[in-house]
Amino acid sequence: KNNGMGVLKNKIKKRVDKGLFFVHHFSPHAPYLFDRDCQKRTIDESLNPKKYNPELYKESYICVTKQILDLTDKINDYDKNGIIIFQGDHSNFRDRTSIQRFFIFNAIRIATRCSEYLDNSLTNVNTFRLALFCSSAEKPS
Helix, strand or coil: CCCHHHHHHHHHHHHHHHCCCCCCCCCCCCCCCECCCCCECCCCHHHCCCCCCHHHHHHHHHHHHHHHHHHHHHHHHHCCCCCEEEECCCCCCCCCCCHHHHCCCEEEECCHHHHHHCCCCCCHHHHHHHHHHHHCCCCCC
16 A cells, blocks of 8 residues: 555566556655655554654655665666656645645656766656657657
């Protein structure tokens, strides 16, 4: 439950020939199911577990970064040159009317030949564009 990366990591051997995966990994959203060591937390229902808690969010975020590294290592076992993208669907910024809500986690692993096109200011859309160009051995326009 709420651990899409864990499910993919455990089933990737059976699906590696498919070549494309999309995972919706619910963490680090509330309720915060995992601590920084990715151990299941005991949820106290009386404390409104769906409410934002900055400390628990941080703990869950640390777990997610560890899961990203772990899943990337697992994918490397099958495809060292595969393109991997990890993105958030929104930031943790609480004001839903603010543009900062769209400053999301965005990470990509691409082939060395495409690394010259990497830029810290890549948006989520341009990250996908870069992945598509690199997967077809084209130069991004």
